[in-house]
Amino acid sequence: MNSAHAAVEIEGADRPGEVVLVCEHASNAFPAPWGDLGLTPDQREAHIAWDPGALGLARGLAAQLEAPLVAARQSRLIYDLNRPPHHPGAMPVTSEIHDIPGNAALSPDDRSARTEALYEPFHASLRSLIAERLARGRPTALVTVHSFTPIWFGKPREVELGVIHDADPSLAQAVLEEARRVTQLDARLNEPYSGADGVCHTLALQATPMGLPNVMLELRNDLIADPTAQEAMAVTLAPVLQAALSQITANNGEAA
Amino acid sequence: MNSAHAAVEIEGADRPGEVVLVCEHASNAFPAPWGDLGLTPDQREAHIAWDPGALGLARGLAAQLEAPLVAARQSRLIYDLNRPPHHPGAMPVTSEIHDIPGNAALSPDDRSARTEALYEPFHASLRSLIAERLARGRPTALVTVHSFTPIWFGKPREVELGVIHDADPSLAQAVLEEARRVTQLDARLNEPYSGADGVCHTLALQATPMGLPNVMLELRNDLIADPTAQEAMAVTLAPVLQAALSQITANNGEAA
Numbered sequence: 001m002n003s004a005h006a007a008v009e010i011e012g013a014d015r016p017g018e019v020v021l022v023c024e025h026a027s028n029a030f031p032a033p034w035g036d037l038g039l040t041p042d043q044r045e046a047h048i049a050w051d052p053g054a055l056g057l058a059r060g061l062a063a064q065l066e067a068p069l070v071a072a073r074q075s076r077l078i079y080d081l082n083r084p085p086h087h088p089g090a091m092p093v094t095s096e097i098h099d100i101p102g103n104a105a106l107s108p109d110d111r112s113a114r115t116e117a118l119y120e121p122f123h124a125s126l127r128s129l130i131a132e133r134l135a136r137g138r139p140t141a142l143v144t145v146h147s148f149t150p151i152w153f154g155k156p157r158e159v160e161l162g163v164i165h166d167a168d169p170s171l172a173q174a175v176l177e178e179a180r181r182v183t184q185l186d187a188r189l190n191e192p193y194s195g196a197d198g199v200c201h202t203l204a205l206q207a208t209p210m211g212l213p214n215v216m217l218e219l220r221n222d223l224i225a226d227p228t229a230q231e232a233m234a235v236t237l238a239p240v241l242q243a244a245l246s247q248i249t250a251n252n253g254e255a256a
Numbered sequence: 257m258n259s260a261h262a263a264v265e266i267e268g269a270d271r272p273g274e275v276v277l278v279c280e281h282a283s284n285a286f287p288a289p290w291g292d293l294g295l296t297p298d299q300r301e302a303h304i305a306w307d308p309g310a311l312g313l314a315r316g317l318a319a320q321l322e323a324p325l326v327a328a329r330q331s332r333l334i335y336d337l338n339r340p341p342h343h344p345g346a347m348p349v350t351s352e353i354h355d356i357p358g359n360a361a362l363s364p365d366d367r368s369a370r371t372e373a374l375y376e377p378f379h380a381s382l383r384s385l386i387a388e389r390l391a392r393g394r395p396t397a398l399v400t401v402h403s404f405t406p407i408w409f410g411k412p413r414e415v416e417l418g419v420i421h422d423a424d425p426s427l428a429q430a431v432l433e434e435a436r437r438v439t440q441l442d443a444r445l446n447e448p449y450s451g452a453d454g455v456c457h458t459l460a461l462q463a464t465p466m467g468l469p470n471v472m473l474e475l476r477n478d479l480i481a482d483p484t485a486q487e488a489m490a491v492t493l494a495p496v497l498q499a500a501l502s503q504i505t506a507n508n509g510e511a512a
Protein backbone atom coordinates (compact mmCIF):
# COMPACT_ATOMS: atom_id res chain seq x y z
CA MET A 1 0.00 0.00 0.00
CA ASN A 2 1.56 3.28 -1.09
CA SER A 3 -0.87 5.54 0.79
CA ALA A 4 -1.22 6.62 4.40
CA HIS A 5 -4.96 7.12 3.83
CA ALA A 6 -7.12 4.86 6.03
CA ALA A 7 -9.90 3.35 3.92
CA VAL A 8 -12.29 2.64 6.75
CA GLU A 9 -13.72 4.24 9.86
CA ILE A 10 -15.30 2.05 12.53
CA GLU A 11 -17.51 3.73 15.11
CA GLY A 12 -18.60 1.88 18.24
CA ALA A 13 -17.05 -1.50 17.43
CA ASP A 14 -18.10 -2.83 20.85
CA ARG A 15 -21.69 -1.58 20.88
CA PRO A 16 -24.02 -4.32 22.09
CA GLY A 17 -26.81 -4.25 19.47
CA GLU A 18 -27.64 -7.08 17.10
CA VAL A 19 -27.12 -5.04 13.92
CA VAL A 20 -23.85 -4.19 12.20
CA LEU A 21 -24.29 -1.10 9.99
CA VAL A 22 -22.25 -0.44 6.87
CA CYS A 23 -22.03 2.72 4.76
CA GLU A 24 -19.86 2.04 1.72
CA HIS A 25 -20.71 5.36 0.04
CA ALA A 26 -20.42 7.57 3.14
CA SER A 27 -17.81 9.99 1.88
CA ASN A 28 -17.10 12.37 -0.97
CA ALA A 29 -13.49 12.88 0.09
CA PHE A 30 -10.86 12.69 -2.66
CA PRO A 31 -7.66 12.15 -0.64
CA ALA A 32 -4.11 11.77 -1.89
CA PRO A 33 -2.63 9.98 -3.72
CA TRP A 34 -5.75 9.81 -5.94
CA GLY A 35 -6.99 13.39 -5.71
CA ASP A 36 -10.06 14.77 -7.46
CA LEU A 37 -9.89 12.54 -10.56
CA GLY A 38 -10.33 15.67 -12.70
CA LEU A 39 -13.88 16.27 -11.47
CA THR A 40 -15.42 19.70 -10.91
CA PRO A 41 -16.49 20.84 -7.42
CA ASP A 42 -20.14 20.32 -8.43
CA GLN A 43 -19.44 16.78 -9.57
CA ARG A 44 -17.61 16.02 -6.33
CA GLU A 45 -20.72 17.11 -4.37
CA ALA A 46 -23.16 15.15 -6.57
CA HIS A 47 -24.65 11.70 -5.98
CA ILE A 48 -22.15 10.15 -8.37
CA ALA A 49 -19.38 10.79 -5.81
CA TRP A 50 -21.19 9.43 -2.71
CA ASP A 51 -24.63 8.73 -1.24
CA PRO A 52 -25.64 12.14 0.17
CA GLY A 53 -27.24 11.82 3.60
CA ALA A 54 -26.43 8.15 4.04
CA LEU A 55 -23.73 8.64 6.68
CA GLY A 56 -25.93 10.91 8.79
CA LEU A 57 -28.77 8.41 8.60
CA ALA A 58 -26.43 5.51 9.40
CA ARG A 59 -25.05 7.35 12.43
CA GLY A 60 -28.56 8.04 13.65
CA LEU A 61 -29.49 4.38 13.24
CA ALA A 62 -26.27 3.35 14.99
CA ALA A 63 -27.19 5.47 18.00
CA GLN A 64 -30.77 4.18 18.10
CA LEU A 65 -29.77 0.54 17.67
CA GLU A 66 -26.53 0.64 19.70
CA ALA A 67 -24.84 -0.70 16.58
CA PRO A 68 -21.28 -0.54 15.30
CA LEU A 69 -20.92 1.39 12.05
CA VAL A 70 -18.33 0.64 9.38
CA ALA A 71 -18.00 3.54 6.93
CA ALA A 72 -15.86 4.43 3.94
CA ARG A 73 -13.54 7.43 4.07
CA GLN A 74 -13.28 8.25 0.35
CA SER A 75 -15.47 8.68 -2.71
CA ARG A 76 -16.97 5.67 -4.45
CA LEU A 77 -15.48 7.07 -7.66
CA ILE A 78 -11.98 6.21 -6.41
CA TYR A 79 -13.13 2.71 -5.44
CA ASP A 80 -16.77 1.63 -5.03
CA LEU A 81 -16.52 -0.66 -1.99
CA ASN A 82 -19.82 -2.31 -2.94
CA ARG A 83 -18.27 -3.79 -6.09
CA PRO A 84 -15.62 -6.54 -6.57
CA PRO A 85 -12.28 -5.54 -8.13
CA HIS A 86 -13.07 -6.80 -11.63
CA HIS A 87 -16.48 -5.06 -11.82
CA PRO A 88 -16.58 -2.13 -14.29
CA GLY A 89 -18.24 -0.06 -11.54
CA ALA A 90 -15.43 -0.55 -9.02
CA MET A 91 -13.39 2.27 -10.62
CA PRO A 92 -15.94 3.61 -13.11
CA VAL A 93 -15.00 5.35 -16.32
CA THR A 94 -18.44 6.98 -16.43
CA SER A 95 -21.21 7.48 -13.85
CA GLU A 96 -24.70 8.40 -15.03
CA ILE A 97 -24.01 11.24 -17.52
CA HIS A 98 -20.52 12.12 -16.25
CA ASP A 99 -17.12 11.02 -17.49
CA ILE A 100 -14.57 10.36 -14.73
CA PRO A 101 -11.29 11.61 -16.23
CA GLY A 102 -9.05 10.13 -13.53
CA ASN A 103 -10.45 6.65 -14.23
CA ALA A 104 -10.22 6.82 -18.02
CA ALA A 105 -6.90 5.06 -18.48
CA LEU A 106 -6.16 2.98 -15.39
CA SER A 107 -3.38 0.43 -15.73
CA PRO A 108 -3.50 -3.00 -14.07
CA ASP A 109 -1.03 -1.59 -11.51
CA ASP A 110 -3.37 1.35 -10.79
CA ARG A 111 -6.33 -0.98 -10.32
CA SER A 112 -4.31 -3.29 -8.11
CA ALA A 113 -3.05 -0.41 -5.96
CA ARG A 114 -6.55 0.97 -5.34
CA THR A 115 -7.87 -2.50 -4.57
CA GLU A 116 -5.10 -3.13 -2.08
CA ALA A 117 -5.35 0.31 -0.46
CA LEU A 118 -9.16 0.58 -0.24
CA TYR A 119 -11.19 -2.56 -0.99
CA GLU A 120 -9.10 -5.05 0.93
CA PRO A 121 -8.74 -3.15 4.24
CA PHE A 122 -12.39 -2.06 4.24
CA HIS A 123 -13.71 -5.57 3.82
CA ALA A 124 -11.05 -7.14 6.05
CA SER A 125 -12.04 -4.77 8.87
CA LEU A 126 -15.72 -5.56 8.42
CA ARG A 127 -15.00 -9.29 8.20
CA SER A 128 -12.94 -9.13 11.37
CA LEU A 129 -15.67 -7.28 13.27
CA ILE A 130 -18.27 -9.84 12.16
CA ALA A 131 -16.02 -12.86 12.81
CA GLU A 132 -15.25 -11.66 16.32
CA ARG A 133 -18.97 -11.37 17.11
CA LEU A 134 -19.74 -14.78 15.63
CA ALA A 135 -16.89 -16.47 17.48
CA ARG A 136 -18.45 -15.17 20.71
CA GLY A 137 -21.90 -16.40 19.72
CA ARG A 138 -23.44 -12.93 19.34
CA PRO A 139 -26.51 -12.69 17.09
CA THR A 140 -25.59 -10.50 14.14
CA ALA A 141 -27.46 -9.00 11.20
CA LEU A 142 -25.91 -6.89 8.46
CA VAL A 143 -27.61 -3.68 7.30
CA THR A 144 -26.09 -1.47 4.61
CA VAL A 145 -27.30 2.13 4.30
CA HIS A 146 -27.45 3.92 0.95
CA SER A 147 -29.20 6.81 -0.78
CA PHE A 148 -30.28 7.25 -4.38
CA THR A 149 -30.92 10.27 -6.53
CA PRO A 150 -34.53 11.37 -7.09
CA ILE A 151 -33.79 11.93 -10.77
CA TRP A 152 -31.81 9.41 -12.82
CA PHE A 153 -30.99 10.08 -16.46
CA GLY A 154 -33.67 12.79 -16.34
CA LYS A 155 -36.44 10.54 -15.00
CA PRO A 156 -38.00 11.07 -11.55
CA ARG A 157 -38.19 8.10 -9.18
CA GLU A 158 -41.28 7.70 -7.00
CA VAL A 159 -39.97 5.05 -4.62
CA GLU A 160 -38.80 6.56 -1.30
CA LEU A 161 -37.39 3.53 0.54
CA GLY A 162 -35.85 0.69 -1.42
CA VAL A 163 -35.43 -2.57 0.50
CA ILE A 164 -32.95 -4.83 -1.25
CA HIS A 165 -31.65 -8.29 -0.39
CA ASP A 166 -29.07 -10.83 -1.46
CA ALA A 167 -29.86 -14.59 -1.57
CA ASP A 168 -31.88 -14.63 1.68
CA PRO A 169 -34.89 -12.28 1.43
CA SER A 170 -36.24 -12.86 4.94
CA LEU A 171 -35.06 -9.69 6.68
CA ALA A 172 -35.83 -7.51 3.64
CA GLN A 173 -39.37 -8.84 3.44
CA ALA A 174 -39.92 -8.26 7.16
CA VAL A 175 -38.52 -4.70 6.88
CA LEU A 176 -40.77 -3.98 3.91
CA GLU A 177 -43.91 -5.18 5.70
CA GLU A 178 -43.09 -3.26 8.85
CA ALA A 179 -42.19 -0.07 6.94
CA ARG A 180 -45.53 -0.21 5.11
CA ARG A 181 -47.35 -0.85 8.39
CA VAL A 182 -45.84 1.92 10.55
CA THR A 183 -44.49 4.59 8.17
CA GLN A 184 -45.88 6.73 5.36
CA LEU A 185 -42.93 5.95 3.08
CA ASP A 186 -43.41 4.60 -0.42
CA ALA A 187 -41.43 1.43 0.34
CA ARG A 188 -40.69 -1.16 -2.34
CA LEU A 189 -38.80 -4.42 -2.55
CA ASN A 190 -35.73 -4.45 -4.83
CA GLU A 191 -36.28 -0.93 -6.18
CA PRO A 192 -34.87 1.24 -7.67
CA TYR A 193 -32.61 -1.72 -8.43
CA SER A 194 -31.96 -5.21 -7.10
CA GLY A 195 -29.28 -7.72 -6.25
CA ALA A 196 -29.60 -8.97 -9.83
CA ASP A 197 -28.05 -5.64 -10.87
CA GLY A 198 -24.93 -6.42 -8.85
CA VAL A 199 -25.58 -3.82 -6.15
CA CYS A 200 -25.40 -6.24 -3.20
CA HIS A 201 -21.72 -7.12 -3.18
CA THR A 202 -21.19 -6.25 0.48
CA LEU A 203 -24.15 -8.41 1.50
CA ALA A 204 -22.94 -11.25 -0.75
CA LEU A 205 -19.39 -11.00 0.56
CA GLN A 206 -20.02 -10.43 4.26
CA ALA A 207 -23.48 -11.74 5.20
CA THR A 208 -24.50 -14.57 2.88
CA PRO A 209 -21.44 -16.82 3.46
CA MET A 210 -22.01 -16.49 7.21
CA GLY A 211 -25.75 -17.14 6.98
CA LEU A 212 -26.52 -13.73 8.48
CA PRO A 213 -29.83 -11.90 8.03
CA ASN A 214 -29.14 -8.95 5.75
CA VAL A 215 -30.74 -6.01 4.02
CA MET A 216 -29.68 -3.00 1.99
CA LEU A 217 -31.67 0.17 2.74
CA GLU A 218 -31.87 2.74 -0.07
CA LEU A 219 -33.35 6.14 0.83
CA ARG A 220 -34.26 8.71 -1.79
CA ASN A 221 -31.74 11.40 -0.95
CA ASP A 222 -34.16 14.36 -0.95
CA LEU A 223 -35.70 12.78 2.19
CA ILE A 224 -32.40 12.90 4.12
CA ALA A 225 -30.95 16.13 2.80
CA ASP A 226 -29.94 17.70 6.14
CA PRO A 227 -29.04 16.54 9.65
CA THR A 228 -32.55 17.14 10.99
CA ALA A 229 -34.12 15.02 8.28
CA GLN A 230 -31.46 12.32 8.71
CA GLU A 231 -32.13 12.12 12.44
CA ALA A 232 -35.90 12.01 11.91
CA MET A 233 -35.51 9.19 9.38
CA ALA A 234 -33.29 7.27 11.81
CA VAL A 235 -35.97 7.60 14.50
CA THR A 236 -38.54 6.32 11.98
CA LEU A 237 -36.50 3.40 10.65
CA ALA A 238 -34.76 2.09 13.78
CA PRO A 239 -37.96 0.58 15.23
CA VAL A 240 -38.78 -0.84 11.78
CA LEU A 241 -35.47 -2.69 11.77
CA GLN A 242 -35.90 -3.84 15.35
CA ALA A 243 -39.40 -5.16 14.75
CA ALA A 244 -38.29 -6.92 11.55
CA LEU A 245 -35.38 -8.58 13.34
CA SER A 246 -37.61 -9.68 16.20
CA GLN A 247 -39.97 -11.23 13.71
CA ILE A 248 -37.36 -13.26 11.81
CA THR A 249 -35.65 -14.22 15.07
CA ALA A 250 -38.98 -15.55 16.33
CA ASN A 251 -39.37 -17.46 13.06
CA ASN A 252 -35.85 -18.90 13.04
CA GLY A 253 -34.97 -19.46 16.68
CA GLU A 254 -32.22 -16.87 16.57
CA ALA A 255 -30.83 -14.39 14.08
CA ALA A 256 -27.41 -15.94 13.67
CA MET B 257 -3.14 -12.39 18.05
CA ASN B 258 -1.23 -14.03 20.91
CA SER B 259 0.60 -16.54 18.75
CA ALA B 260 3.62 -16.36 16.47
CA HIS B 261 2.19 -19.28 14.48
CA ALA B 262 1.47 -18.42 10.84
CA ALA B 263 -1.92 -19.81 9.86
CA VAL B 264 -1.34 -19.97 6.14
CA GLU B 265 1.27 -20.99 3.59
CA ILE B 266 1.11 -19.63 0.06
CA GLU B 267 3.13 -21.41 -2.61
CA GLY B 268 3.67 -19.80 -6.01
CA ALA B 269 1.52 -16.71 -5.51
CA ASP B 270 2.59 -15.38 -8.92
CA ARG B 271 2.11 -18.53 -10.95
CA PRO B 272 0.33 -17.74 -14.21
CA GLY B 273 -2.40 -20.41 -14.33
CA GLU B 274 -6.11 -19.72 -14.24
CA VAL B 275 -6.76 -21.83 -11.12
CA VAL B 276 -6.21 -20.87 -7.49
CA LEU B 277 -5.87 -24.01 -5.34
CA VAL B 278 -6.83 -24.15 -1.67
CA CYS B 279 -6.15 -26.87 0.88
CA GLU B 280 -7.86 -25.99 4.15
CA HIS B 281 -7.17 -29.38 5.75
CA ALA B 282 -3.56 -29.75 4.60
CA SER B 283 -1.90 -30.17 7.98
CA ASN B 284 -2.05 -32.29 11.11
CA ALA B 285 0.30 -30.00 13.01
CA PHE B 286 -0.73 -29.05 16.56
CA PRO B 287 1.45 -25.99 17.20
CA ALA B 288 1.66 -23.81 20.33
CA PRO B 289 -0.24 -22.22 21.95
CA TRP B 290 -2.97 -24.80 21.28
CA GLY B 291 -0.94 -28.02 21.42
CA ASP B 292 -2.35 -31.52 20.94
CA LEU B 293 -5.83 -30.85 22.40
CA GLY B 294 -5.44 -33.99 24.54
CA LEU B 295 -5.49 -36.30 21.49
CA THR B 296 -3.47 -39.51 21.17
CA PRO B 297 -0.77 -39.86 18.48
CA ASP B 298 -3.10 -42.17 16.53
CA GLN B 299 -5.89 -39.60 16.63
CA ARG B 300 -3.52 -36.88 15.47
CA GLU B 301 -2.64 -39.02 12.42
CA ALA B 302 -6.24 -39.90 11.62
CA HIS B 303 -8.61 -38.26 9.11
CA ILE B 304 -10.31 -36.35 11.90
CA ALA B 305 -7.17 -34.19 12.27
CA TRP B 306 -6.62 -33.43 8.56
CA ASP B 307 -7.29 -34.67 5.03
CA PRO B 308 -4.51 -37.24 4.49
CA GLY B 309 -2.97 -36.96 1.04
CA ALA B 310 -4.75 -33.73 0.12
CA LEU B 311 -1.68 -31.49 0.35
CA GLY B 312 0.43 -33.82 -1.82
CA LEU B 313 -2.34 -33.97 -4.41
CA ALA B 314 -2.82 -30.19 -4.28
CA ARG B 315 0.92 -29.61 -4.78
CA GLY B 316 0.91 -31.97 -7.74
CA LEU B 317 -2.05 -30.13 -9.25
CA ALA B 318 -0.36 -26.79 -8.56
CA ALA B 319 2.70 -27.90 -10.51
CA GLN B 320 0.66 -29.28 -13.42
CA LEU B 321 -1.61 -26.22 -13.62
CA GLU B 322 0.99 -23.56 -12.73
CA ALA B 323 -1.37 -22.55 -9.95
CA PRO B 324 -0.84 -20.77 -6.66
CA LEU B 325 -1.66 -22.92 -3.63
CA VAL B 326 -3.01 -21.58 -0.34
CA ALA B 327 -2.70 -24.18 2.43
CA ALA B 328 -3.37 -24.38 6.16
CA ARG B 329 -0.54 -24.96 8.59
CA GLN B 330 -2.43 -26.54 11.50
CA SER B 331 -5.01 -29.21 12.19
CA ARG B 332 -8.65 -28.62 11.36
CA LEU B 333 -9.41 -29.69 14.95
CA ILE B 334 -7.85 -26.44 16.22
CA TYR B 335 -9.85 -24.44 13.68
CA ASP B 336 -11.57 -25.87 10.61
CA LEU B 337 -10.91 -23.15 8.03
CA ASN B 338 -13.78 -24.44 5.90
CA ARG B 339 -16.32 -23.40 8.57
CA PRO B 340 -17.44 -19.94 9.80
CA PRO B 341 -16.66 -18.99 13.41
CA HIS B 342 -20.12 -19.75 14.80
CA HIS B 343 -20.36 -23.20 13.17
CA PRO B 344 -20.17 -26.09 15.68
CA GLY B 345 -17.59 -27.73 13.40
CA ALA B 346 -15.19 -24.77 13.47
CA MET B 347 -13.72 -25.95 16.80
CA PRO B 348 -15.48 -29.30 17.15
CA VAL B 349 -16.20 -30.96 20.49
CA THR B 350 -16.46 -34.33 18.75
CA SER B 351 -15.38 -35.63 15.33
CA GLU B 352 -16.85 -38.88 14.04
CA ILE B 353 -16.48 -41.22 17.06
CA HIS B 354 -13.80 -39.18 18.84
CA ASP B 355 -14.12 -36.65 21.63
CA ILE B 356 -11.75 -33.66 21.30
CA PRO B 357 -10.78 -32.91 24.93
CA GLY B 358 -9.08 -29.59 24.19
CA ASN B 359 -12.29 -28.27 22.60
CA ALA B 360 -14.67 -29.46 25.32
CA ALA B 361 -14.92 -26.23 27.32
CA LEU B 362 -13.90 -23.33 25.09
CA SER B 363 -14.77 -19.87 26.38
CA PRO B 364 -15.87 -17.02 24.10
CA ASP B 365 -12.33 -15.62 24.52
CA ASP B 366 -10.83 -18.94 23.40
CA ARG B 367 -13.06 -19.07 20.34
CA SER B 368 -12.32 -15.46 19.51
CA ALA B 369 -8.56 -15.96 19.86
CA ARG B 370 -8.51 -18.97 17.51
CA THR B 371 -10.70 -17.15 15.00
CA GLU B 372 -8.40 -14.14 15.03
CA ALA B 373 -5.19 -16.18 14.87
CA LEU B 374 -6.25 -18.74 12.25
CA TYR B 375 -9.51 -18.11 10.36
CA GLU B 376 -9.06 -14.40 9.70
CA PRO B 377 -5.48 -14.43 8.36
CA PHE B 378 -6.09 -17.53 6.24
CA HIS B 379 -9.10 -16.07 4.50
CA ALA B 380 -7.64 -12.56 4.32
CA SER B 381 -4.57 -13.96 2.53
CA LEU B 382 -6.70 -15.92 0.09
CA ARG B 383 -9.01 -12.92 -0.46
CA SER B 384 -6.01 -10.69 -1.12
CA LEU B 385 -4.52 -13.12 -3.63
CA ILE B 386 -7.84 -13.37 -5.48
CA ALA B 387 -8.55 -9.60 -5.36
CA GLU B 388 -5.11 -8.83 -6.78
CA ARG B 389 -5.74 -11.16 -9.72
CA LEU B 390 -9.21 -9.75 -10.36
CA ALA B 391 -8.00 -6.15 -10.18
CA ARG B 392 -5.55 -7.03 -12.96
CA GLY B 393 -8.26 -8.71 -15.04
CA ARG B 394 -6.82 -12.24 -14.73
CA PRO B 395 -9.31 -15.08 -15.25
CA THR B 396 -9.57 -16.97 -11.97
CA ALA B 397 -11.28 -20.15 -10.81
CA LEU B 398 -11.20 -21.50 -7.26
CA VAL B 399 -10.56 -25.20 -6.62
CA THR B 400 -10.40 -26.62 -3.10
CA VAL B 401 -8.74 -30.00 -2.57
CA HIS B 402 -9.92 -32.43 0.13
CA SER B 403 -9.85 -36.11 1.03
CA PHE B 404 -12.41 -38.27 2.82
CA THR B 405 -12.14 -41.46 4.78
CA PRO B 406 -13.11 -44.74 3.05
CA ILE B 407 -14.99 -45.85 6.19
CA TRP B 408 -17.27 -43.45 8.07
CA PHE B 409 -19.01 -44.56 11.27
CA GLY B 410 -18.16 -48.14 10.24
CA LYS B 411 -19.70 -47.93 6.75
CA PRO B 412 -17.58 -48.19 3.59
CA ARG B 413 -17.94 -45.50 0.94
CA GLU B 414 -17.85 -46.49 -2.74
CA VAL B 415 -17.47 -43.04 -4.28
CA GLU B 416 -13.83 -42.28 -5.20
CA LEU B 417 -14.03 -38.69 -6.45
CA GLY B 418 -16.62 -36.33 -5.01
CA VAL B 419 -17.26 -33.17 -7.04
CA ILE B 420 -19.00 -30.56 -4.92
CA HIS B 421 -20.18 -27.04 -5.70
CA ASP B 422 -21.61 -23.95 -4.06
CA ALA B 423 -24.38 -21.88 -5.72
CA ASP B 424 -22.95 -22.10 -9.25
CA PRO B 425 -22.67 -25.76 -10.38
CA SER B 426 -21.16 -25.09 -13.82
CA LEU B 427 -17.53 -26.00 -13.15
CA ALA B 428 -18.46 -28.98 -10.97
CA GLN B 429 -20.74 -30.39 -13.66
CA ALA B 430 -18.04 -29.96 -16.30
CA VAL B 431 -15.44 -31.63 -14.04
CA LEU B 432 -17.80 -34.53 -13.37
CA GLU B 433 -18.50 -35.13 -17.06
CA GLU B 434 -14.83 -34.93 -17.98
CA ALA B 435 -13.75 -37.20 -15.08
CA ARG B 436 -16.28 -39.82 -16.17
CA ARG B 437 -15.13 -39.51 -19.77
CA VAL B 438 -11.37 -39.80 -19.32
CA THR B 439 -10.76 -41.56 -15.96
CA GLN B 440 -11.77 -44.83 -14.34
CA LEU B 441 -12.75 -43.11 -11.10
CA ASP B 442 -16.17 -43.59 -9.53
CA ALA B 443 -16.97 -39.86 -9.70
CA ARG B 444 -20.18 -38.43 -8.27
CA LEU B 445 -21.74 -35.00 -7.87
CA ASN B 446 -22.19 -33.76 -4.30
CA GLU B 447 -21.05 -37.00 -2.65
CA PRO B 448 -20.14 -38.08 -0.01
CA TYR B 449 -21.74 -34.80 1.07
CA SER B 450 -22.85 -31.54 -0.47
CA GLY B 451 -22.93 -27.79 -0.02
CA ALA B 452 -26.28 -28.27 1.74
CA ASP B 453 -24.26 -29.94 4.54
CA GLY B 454 -22.28 -26.73 5.05
CA VAL B 455 -19.01 -28.09 3.65
CA CYS B 456 -18.50 -25.36 1.04
CA HIS B 457 -17.72 -22.38 3.24
CA THR B 458 -14.50 -21.47 1.44
CA LEU B 459 -16.27 -21.54 -1.93
CA ALA B 460 -19.18 -19.49 -0.53
CA LEU B 461 -16.84 -16.98 1.09
CA GLN B 462 -14.21 -16.59 -1.61
CA ALA B 463 -15.66 -17.60 -4.98
CA THR B 464 -19.41 -17.01 -5.04
CA PRO B 465 -19.36 -13.29 -4.08
CA MET B 466 -16.82 -12.70 -6.85
CA GLY B 467 -18.75 -14.72 -9.43
CA LEU B 468 -15.81 -17.12 -9.85
CA PRO B 469 -16.13 -20.66 -11.22
CA ASN B 470 -15.54 -23.01 -8.31
CA VAL B 471 -15.39 -26.64 -7.30
CA MET B 472 -14.44 -28.70 -4.27
CA LEU B 473 -12.64 -31.94 -5.10
CA GLU B 474 -12.97 -34.75 -2.56
CA LEU B 475 -10.70 -37.78 -3.07
CA ARG B 476 -11.15 -41.03 -1.12
CA ASN B 477 -7.95 -40.99 0.88
CA ASP B 478 -6.91 -44.61 0.19
CA LEU B 479 -6.36 -43.51 -3.43
CA ILE B 480 -3.80 -40.85 -2.46
CA ALA B 481 -2.08 -42.60 0.43
CA ASP B 482 1.54 -41.98 -0.60
CA PRO B 483 3.48 -39.47 -2.71
CA THR B 484 3.52 -41.73 -5.78
CA ALA B 485 -0.26 -42.10 -5.69
CA GLN B 486 -0.72 -38.38 -5.07
CA GLU B 487 1.42 -37.49 -8.06
CA ALA B 488 -0.37 -40.01 -10.27
CA MET B 489 -3.74 -38.60 -9.23
CA ALA B 490 -2.53 -35.05 -9.96
CA VAL B 491 -1.48 -36.16 -13.44
CA THR B 492 -4.93 -37.71 -13.91
CA LEU B 493 -6.96 -34.78 -12.60
CA ALA B 494 -5.06 -31.74 -13.91
CA PRO B 495 -6.21 -32.29 -17.52
CA VAL B 496 -9.74 -32.94 -16.24
CA LEU B 497 -9.74 -29.52 -14.59
CA GLN B 498 -8.20 -27.86 -17.63
CA ALA B 499 -10.73 -29.37 -20.00
CA ALA B 500 -13.62 -28.45 -17.70
CA LEU B 501 -12.41 -24.86 -17.45
CA SER B 502 -11.99 -24.61 -21.21
CA GLN B 503 -15.53 -25.85 -21.63
CA ILE B 504 -17.18 -23.36 -19.26
CA THR B 505 -14.96 -20.55 -20.56
CA ALA B 506 -16.17 -21.34 -24.07
CA ASN B 507 -19.75 -21.30 -22.77
CA ASN B 508 -19.42 -18.05 -20.84
CA GLY B 509 -17.00 -15.94 -22.86
CA GLU B 510 -14.43 -15.97 -20.09
CA ALA B 511 -13.99 -17.61 -16.70
CA ALA B 512 -14.00 -14.49 -14.58
